Amino acid sequence: MGLPTDLFEPKYYANVRRPVEDAETLPPWAYAGKEFYARETERIFNKTWNFVGHAARIPNVGDYTTLDYAGASLILVRDREGRPRAYANSCRHRGAAIAEGSGNCRAFKCPYHHWIYGLDGALTGAPEMEHTPGFTKSDHGLIEVKLELFGQLMFVNFDPNSVSLAQYLGDLPQLLAPYALDELKLVRRTEYEVACNWKVYVENFMDYYHTPTVHQKSLAAGNLSVYHRNPPTAERGKGEYMALYAKHEGSAALLPGAKGFPPMPKLSGRAKDGSTYVCLFPCTLMAQTKDCTWHVEIHPLGPDRIKLAVGGCFHPETIARPDFAETLENYYKRWDISVIEDNEINEIQQKGVSSPLAKAGRVSNFEALSHIHRNWVLDRVIGNKA
Ligand code: FES
Numbered sequence: 001m002g003l004p005t006d007l008f009e010p011k012y013y014a015n016v017r018r019p020v021e022d023a024e025t026l027p028p029w030a031y032a033g034k035e036f037y038a039r040e041t042e043r044i045f046n047k048t049w050n051f052v053g054h055a056a057r058i059p060n061v062g063d064y065t066t067l068d069y070a071g072a073s074l075i076l077v078r079d080r081e082g083r084p085r086a087y088a089n090s091c092r093h094r095g096a097a098i099a100e101g102s103g104n105c106r107a108f109k110c111p112y113h114h115w116i117y118g119l120d121g122a123l124t125g126a127p128e129m130e131h132t133p134g135f136t137k138s139d140h141g142l143i144e145v146k147l148e149l150f151g152q153l154m155f156v157n158f159d160p161n162s163v164s165l166a167q168y169l170g171d172l173p174q175l176l177a178p179y180a181l182d183e184l185k186l187v188r189r190t191e192y193e194v195a196c197n198w199k200v201y202v203e204n205f206m207d208y209y210h211t212p213t214v215h216q217k218s219l220a221a222g223n224l225s226v227y228h229r230n231p232p233t234a235e236r237g238k239g240e241y242m243a244l245y246a247k248h249e250g251s252a253a254l255l256p257g258a259k260g261f262p263p264m265p266k267l268s269g270r271a272k273d274g275s276t277y278v279c280l281f282p283c284t285l286m287a288q289t290k291d292c293t294w295h296v297e298i299h300p301l302g303p304d305r306i307k308l309a310v311g312g313c314f315h316p317e318t319i320a321r322p323d324f325a326e327t328l329e330n331y332y333k334r335w336d337i338s339v340i341e342d343n344e345i346n347e348i349q350q351k352g353v354s355s356p357l358a359k360a361g362r363v364s365n366f367e368a369l370s371h372i373h374r375n376w377v378l379d380r381v382i383g384n385k386a
């Protein structure tokens with residue numbers, strides 16, 4: 001019982017490194033301990049591309065929102081050129097947070113001594129600072145964080161020397177090309193706080209072993225053996241992602257028997273016959289089905305807490321339908337029920353895995369993707385991959 005003092009020795013993770021048939025999960029402290037989380041923050045969240053939502057979160061010039069991501073408070077704002085930008089939410093004077101919540105502004109005024117920053121981050125006002133020798137406003141703009149877009153999805157990176165988002169994605173844009181993500185509109189975004197480790201959430205999203213059990217009364221109602229008849233394919237992508245493709249009738253975004261929309265225009269290839277689920281490492285989750293897409297932002301808040309946001313997107317032709325608002329309720333119902341079912345089971349797992357008596361477990365052959373994810377994490381936390 002208790003944590004070993006040499007926590008990051010590879011010997012504690014050897015069983016995770018085995019082929020999936022022989023593998024175990026990560027040790028419990030990797031899901032519940034602050035030491036492991038601190039190492040993940042340093043080696044993963046501070047170095048990779050982190051998903052902070054659809055650009056429609058800040059649709060107009062001057063729209064801003066704030067968020068906490070792995071210990072960093074950030075402002076996202078649309079600048080005068082219409083470009084989404086990210087800044088550290090920290091005044092260059094004595095560090096106060098300069099924005100709170102969401103809104104629209106022409107400039108940010110620090111609540112402490114009223115230094116003022118433009119939407120481009122430039123310091124434009126600093127009362128009385130003309131008497132401070134050698135102080136130049138142009139040296140004290142907001143600290144900018146790299147923000148790049150995949151379609152309309154915003155990603156930030158805290159590492160100025162990181163690879164570009166395009167390099168990080170690899171061939172993911174080609175894999176998702178049939179869904180024309182650029183054309184889709186964000187229709188709704190809902191937020192939750194969930195008392196679980198970020199990896200607990202990712203593993204659940206990419207795990208179809210739990211669908212007939214956790215979603216027994218909703219997604220899998222009357223259809224318990226669906227995955228045994230049509231086993232999904234699991235792929236490690238040629239980019240920093242993994243993907244699951246599942247062939248099925250109808251839409252994956254509806255409860256069984258619910259009325260929905262026709263498939264999106266321009267779907268081609270296997271996209272017409274099923275759904276593609278993606279985890280862009282470390283924790284960007286994307287689901288693409290025939291009539292819509294949805295994505296999940298996971299903002300790590302600590303070893304055992306995340307902010308979760310779920311965004312649903314539809315094609316403009318679907319949105320233009322006269323029955324859009326009415327039929328949309330069926331999609332909301334499916335998302336609301338399944339997200340709560342997943343949130344609850346993830347909190348239940350977190351509770352058990354946080355016990356000092358908990359041990360690593362064996363896994364089924366339905367969990368190939370969770371296994372890939374655990375090894376991706378270990379490559380960075382224990383191994384030498386930057
Ligand atoms: S801390 Fe912002 S103006 Fe002083």
Ligand SMILES: [Fe+2]
Nearest residue numbers: 204214215342
């Ligand atoms: Fe689920």
